[in-house]
Amino acid sequence: MGRPPAKSPAAKPVPRLDRGVLPTLLGYALRRAQSAVFADFSATFSAAGEALTPGEFGLLVLVGRNAGLSQTALARALGIDRSTLVPILDRLQARGLLVRRRSPSDGRMHALALTSSGGEALARFTGLVKTHERRIGSRLSAAETRTLIGLLEKVRLGARSL
Amino acid sequence: MGRPPAKSPAAKPVPRLDRGVLPTLLGYALRRAQSAVFADFSATFSAAGEALTPGEFGLLVLVGRNAGLSQTALARALGIDRSTLVPILDRLQARGLLVRRRSPSDGRMHALALTSSGGEALARFTGLVKTHERRIGSRLSAAETRTLIGLLEKVRLGARSL
DNA sequence: CGGCGATTGTTTGGGCATCAAACAAATTCT
DNA sequence: AGAATTTGTTTGATGCCCAAACAATCGCCG
DSSP states (O other): OOSOTTOSTTSOOOOOOOOTTGGGOHHHHHHHHHHHHHHHHHHHHHHTTOOOOHHHHHHHHHHHHSTTBOHHHHHHHHTSOHHHHHHHHHHHHHTTSEEEEEOSSOTTOEEEEEOHHHHHHHHHHHHHHHHHHHHHTTTSOHHHHHHHHHHHHHHHHHHOOO | OOSOTTOSTTSOOOOOOOOTTGGGOHHHHHHHHHHHHHHHHHHHHHHTTOOOOHHHHHHHHHHHHSTTBOHHHHHHHHTSOHHHHHHHHHHHHHTTSEEEEEOSSOTTOEEEEEOHHHHHHHHHHHHHHHHHHHHHTTTSOHHHHHHHHHHHHHHHHHHOOO
């Protein structure tokens, strides 16, 4: 499938370009893997007629599991600015997946919560994520997957320059 | 500066929020590691008074190592659309790091090449990247780093849904 | 108890990545 | 020669990201 067996002598040279040091770089491998995984995530959802990004999934899980979370706390957990979170919540709220309720104890805060339909959607999404995870981990044994997650965690901690 | 050592009993509860299934997900670990690594990359460069993204570094390496590369070939290698590449090259060219020369053999193509100053800059950048790589890999043995890169490659191949 | 400082969510403004669609110029195929 | 393809570009639409400024609200402290 790479190229027509041996037909046209030099239809498309496909020069197999030189990547220099890149293949030895951890950051490069990470970036490429991340990109492929993101594409697989998107494809898995759109194939099921759903639309969601990994970030939105993480957000929904966090809100679903932590009742009455504030936007600032959520932004912190996601590692993004509070102002960045606003349009994301707007969209999710417009889709009817979550609501911003005024906190009774503190009039400044919004207590975030999934709607019932948001809860159902999250269950559905979680199923799709499991399918997706099965695919991206298909070339790894269960032990390798655990190892990988552990190593990624070490990288994350080592990178801390924030 | 983090917080007053042990003064007020419950100044900020910091509720340690529940991440649900997220910690078991490979995609989640990947995304978090990627984010931290990106931040470390930026910090490493800006601390040295330079400014570059991982993507730009990869692009420069590719152009430096593959003389006369066309924009379409480069976009393919980077996994982005040719139209996305245009403003990126504009910026790099404006910084004097590379040039678009018209190909003598094919008037449609641009033969990309680093300028001499671009070559010098790339050498400097490569040094910074090595520093950065040392930091993000600081909690890993050399063997673990190799293992990690190998596992990431397997993930990338497994994810192929393009 | 009244004002001041801190916190929260939001708006605005700027930057950058990404894709799709449409186009002119150049090349290649028929 | 004429048609089809390729290449780089422009335009338009999303979306993420941050910083700075702001109104509303809360909490502390005099």
